[in-house]
Amino acid sequence: xxxxxxxxxDSGAADLLALMxxxxxxxxxxxxxxxELGVSRTAVWKRVNRLRALGYRIxxxxxxxxxxxxxxxxxLAQEVQLDLATEVIGRxxxxxxxxxxxxxxxxxxxxxxxxxxTVIVADTQSRGRGRLGRSWVSPPGCNLxxxxxxxxxxxxxxxxxxxxxxAVSLCGVLSEAAALPIRIKxxxxxxxxxxxxxxxxxxxxxxxDRIRHVVVGIGVNVNVAGDGLPEDLQRTATSLTLETxxxxxxxxxxxxxLQALDRDYASFCQAGFAPFRSRFIERSMTLGRRIRVQMPxxxxxxxxxxxxxxxxxxxRRDDGSVVDVLSGDVTVLPEI
Amino acid sequence: MNLKEIKELIEMIRGSEIxxxxxxxxxxxxxxxxxxxxxxxxxxxxxxxxxxxxxEPAASAAGPAEAALPELVPGQVVIAxxxxxxxxxxxxxxxxxxxxxxxxxxxxxxVCIIEAxxxxxxxxAERTGSVLRILxxxxxxxxxxxxxxxxxPLP
Numbered sequence: 139x140x141x142x143x144x145x146x147x148d149s150g151a152a153d154l155l156a157l158m159x160x161x162x163x164x165x166x167x168x169x170x171x172x173x174e175l176g177v178s179r180t181a182v183w184k185r186v187n188r189l190r191a192l193g194y195r196i197x198x199x200x201x202x203x204x205x206x207x208x209x210x211x212x213x214l215a216q217e218v219q220l221d222l223a224t225e226v227i228g229r230x231x232x233x234x235x236x237x238x239x240x241x242x243x244x245x246x247x248x249x250x251x252x253x254x255x256t257v258i259v260a261d262t263q264s265r266g267r268g269r270l271g272r273s274w275v276s277p278p279g280c281n282l283x284x285x286x287x288x289x290x291x292x293x294x295x296x297x298x299x300x301x302x303x304x305a306v307s308l309c310g311v312l313s314e315a316a317a318l319p320i321r322i323k324x325x326x327x328x329x330x331x332x333x334x335x336x337x338x339x340x341x342x343x344x345x346x347d348r349i350r351h352v353v354v355g356i357g358v359n360v361n362v363a364g365d366g367l368p369e370d371l372q373r374t375a376t377s378l379t380l381e382t383x384x385x386x387x388x389x390x391x392x393x394x395x396l397q398a399l400d401r402d403y404a405s406f407c408q409a410g411f412a413p414f415r416s417r418f419i420e421r422s423m424t425l426g427r428r429i430r431v432q433m434p435x436x437x438x439x440x441x442x443x444x445x446x447x448x449x450x451x452x453x454r455r456d457d458g459s460v461v462d463v464l465s466g467d468v469t470v471l472p473e474i
Numbered sequence: 475m476n477l478k479e480i481k482e483l484i485e486m487i488r489g490s491e492i493x494x495x496x497x498x499x500x501x502x503x504x505x506x507x508x509x510x511x512x513x514x515x516x517x518x519x520x521x522x523x524x525x526x527x528x529x530e531p532a533a534s535a536a537g538p539a540e541a542a543l544p545e546l547v548p549g550q551v552v553i554a555x556x557x558x559x560x561x562x563x564x565x566x567x568x569x570x571x572x573x574x575x576x577x578x579x580x581x582x583x584x585v586c587i588i589e590a591x592x593x594x595x596x597x598x599a600e601r602t603g604s605v606l607r608i609l610x611x612x613x614x615x616x617x618x619x620x621x622x623x624x625x626x627p628l629p
Binding site for chain 2: 340
């Protein structure tokens with residue numbers, strides 16, 4: 139694809155990386171690298187420096203050669219795609235060290251014909267987006283911010299369920315990996331211990347009966363420390379590290395998320411929302427609780443009863459009436 | 475006719491099948507039209523703004539909404555909502571609307587957003603034209619198939 143991949147590896151550096159990775163921990167002489175790759179020792183040295191600039195740890199042993207010590211825990215395309223077991227999602231990965239918003243680039247690439255499953259991932263976002271112009275705080279070097287381009291052949295009305303499917307998928311991977319009781323706040327946030335740990339922002343473009351593209355944007359607070367968050371978020375946001383006291387490998391976590399999403403998306407395309415509905419209900423932090431819903435045109439509230447087959451939130455209001463909520467910000471009220 | 479009487483008139487219309495009424499009295503004339511007929515709930519659960527009809531399947535099962543279809547002059551084009559949701563005229567509250575009446579739009583240009591379950595669906599014009607009418611207000615709930623804009627196609 140002819141996209142401007144600012145941090146993509148050129149084929150020369152990629153060849154060197156593959157070769158050195160296979161000799162991890164051992165010293166390989168410049169001469170033998172130069173022979174294997176069919177380039178001069180100066181060219182080898184230049185490629186080594188390109189890899190170092192991306193964060194690869196390569197030691198030089200004066201006259202003996204180079205020693206590959208390790209890859210950075212940065213979601214570089216070649217790191218994410220190493221042993222990535224997916225059919226569709228992540229076959230194309232575009233990494234940016236810094237970006238305004240992965241969703242913005244994903245939408246732009248989708249408009250220009252990016253293939254289904256294309257993933258855009260960034261180390262930091264300057265204008266990470268939430269819903270309706272709200273922001274997603276995205277400090278560098280610690281978390282995961284990515285967007286996936288999808289092109290499902292289904293009616294536009296079914297697409298909101300993709301958000302719920304994604305929430306179920308993320309929740310499964312994160313709670314298993316970190317052994318945390320992560321819960322889904324309808325429809326698009328993951329919470330643990332009363333704080334938000336991940337969020338989903340889905341955008342789409344459709345005609346009446348045809349979807350042009352869907353972009354699912356995901357932000358996961360992985361390793362951000364408490365002081366890495368703005369003060370006003372410290373009471374409402376958390377990270378895997380803050381909850382577990384452990385540092386998490388971003389790249390392998392990311393691979394796990396993409397693999398689960400790949401499986402779950404395939405199953406969603408085939409069987410629809412039904413199999414995810416029960417999983418969503420199981421992991422919901424909203425159901426059975428008293429909630430307040432701020433809707434575009436006013437506020438309502440009541441007891442959260444169920445998730446409908448369409449994915450709407452069914453509530454019983456205090457006057458006994460039962461309504462299905464499609465849009466609105468839900469606040470789960472403290473238990474009395 | 476005083477304000478109180480007008481209010482009473484509006485209340486009367488709200489509670490009836492009438493969507494428009496014109497009253498003339500003592501030289502003054504008033505016409506009241508209820509812009510959007512309330513959509514009648516089909517299930518045991520009533521409909522409130524921002525919600526779909528109770529335990530009945532979402533409106534998509536019932537086919538496109540037929541209510542309030544404006545009269546079209548041949549050649550004019552309707553942009554309708556592909557899903558139940560909330561109509562947004564601008565990308566975020568502090569930004570200007572995507573289009574106004576009189577704006578010309580290109581094929582593929584975003585004219586509004588429909589949101590449901592936090593999915594932002596950018597609705598694009600399917601042809602080049604100029605916006606003749608905008609049929610919904612910002613943040614209005616919309617049904618599947620409900621007309622949103624009328625375009626006058628440009629050659």
